[in-house]
Amino acid sequence: MAAAFIHYFLGLGIAYLFGYTGIEAVMVGLVGAVQDLDFVSFFLYRRIMKTRYARLLMHRGITHTLLFVLVTSGVVFLVSPWFSLLILTNFMLHIFTDFVTSWGVSPLLPFSDKRYSLGLMTIFDVPLTVTSVLVGAAGFVSVSPIWGFAAFFGYIFVRFLLKRKLQYRGLLPMGNFTYAFCRAEDDYVVGKxxxxxxxxxxxVAKYGSGIDDLLLEKIDAKIKGSMLSHFMEYPTYAVEDNSVKIRDARSYLFPRSNRFGFTLFFDRESEKVYMMVGGRRVELP
Known part of the structure; x- marks a missing residue:
C-alpha cells in the first residue's frame, strides 16, 4: 500500500465526483482502501509463507490484480452498474498509486507474478500524502475534487520527469527526494x-570466502523461485555456520530500509531457502 490513508482520501474524492456528499461520501470513500484489507497477511506471515499460494495471499497479492478488479466490479454490476463503475475507478486508481511506488504491484497474478513499478517514491512520500489529502478535503470546502486530482497526478508527473533526468539505471526511492542505485562490476557499487x-x-563485495560456482547455481535456482526474489536484485553471499547468508547489496548502505531489509539463508545440507521471522526459521516454498 501507498499508505492506506492515501487510498482513502482518493476514494473520498471519487465519492464526491460520483455525487456522494456528507456521511455517505465518508463511508463510500472506504472503497478506495478496501484492497488493503489484505494487510492481515502480516499477522499470518509464517503460515502463509509455507504455502504454494503465498504470492496470492500476501499484501499486494490477489486484491491488487486486474482479475480481482474485473470480478468484483462485474459482480456488483449485476446489482448496481453505477456503483460498479465507482468500484472499478477506485480499484484501478489504487493499483496505479501502488504502481508508482518502490514496492510496485503484480497486476497479472495468478497468471504471472512479474512485479511492475515506476519506482518514483516511497509508500510514505510526504507530497503525495499532502496532495491526496487535498483530494479528500475538497468536498468539505465546496471545491471540486478535480483540482485535488490535478495536483495529485501533476506531482506524480513531475517526479517522473525528475527521475528521468538522473542518468542512473534501476533507481529506487529511499526518501522523499533520494534514490538508491547499484552497479554490478567486479563488486557492487551501491549509491544514493x-x-x-x-x-x-x-x-560491496559480491561473494564471501567459501562460495563456489556450484553453490551459487543451487542458491540462485532457489531464489528465483522465491516470492522474495524481487527484493534480491543484487544478492551478496556470505557463509555463516552451515548456511549461506544472502542480502541485497543495497542493504549495506540502507540498513534500516524495509525495501532491502530481507535476509535469506540457504541451508547447505537440506538445500532449502529460509528466513528468520520472530526468531523462528521459516522455509520458503
Whole structure:
C-alpha cells in the first residue's frame, strides 16, 4: 500500500465526483482502501509463507490484480452498474498509486507474478500524502475534487520527469527526494543520489570466502523461485555456520530500509531457502 490513508482520501474524492456528499461520501470513500484489507497477511506471515499460494495471499497479492478488479466490479454490476463503475475507478486508481511506488504491484497474478513499478517514491512520500489529502478535503470546502486530482497526478508527473533526468539505471526511492542505485562490476557499487544529482557510493563485495560456482547455481535456482526474489536484485553471499547468508547489496548502505531489509539463508545440507521471522526459521516454498 501507498499508505492506506492515501487510498482513502482518493476514494473520498471519487465519492464526491460520483455525487456522494456528507456521511455517505465518508463511508463510500472506504472503497478506495478496501484492497488493503489484505494487510492481515502480516499477522499470518509464517503460515502463509509455507504455502504454494503465498504470492496470492500476501499484501499486494490477489486484491491488487486486474482479475480481482474485473470480478468484483462485474459482480456488483449485476446489482448496481453505477456503483460498479465507482468500484472499478477506485480499484484501478489504487493499483496505479501502488504502481508508482518502490514496492510496485503484480497486476497479472495468478497468471504471472512479474512485479511492475515506476519506482518514483516511497509508500510514505510526504507530497503525495499532502496532495491526496487535498483530494479528500475538497468536498468539505465546496471545491471540486478535480483540482485535488490535478495536483495529485501533476506531482506524480513531475517526479517522473525528475527521475528521468538522473542518468542512473534501476533507481529506487529511499526518501522523499533520494534514490538508491547499484552497479554490478567486479563488486557492487551501491549509491544514493538526490534529485539534484548529488551522490554517495560504497563498494560491496559480491561473494564471501567459501562460495563456489556450484553453490551459487543451487542458491540462485532457489531464489528465483522465491516470492522474495524481487527484493534480491543484487544478492551478496556470505557463509555463516552451515548456511549461506544472502542480502541485497543495497542493504549495506540502507540498513534500516524495509525495501532491502530481507535476509535469506540457504541451508547447505537440506538445500532449502529460509528466513528468520520472530526468531523462528521459516522455509520458503
Amino acid at each position: 543520489v538526490d534529485i539534484f544529482g548529488r551522490e554517495e557510493t560504497v563498494s
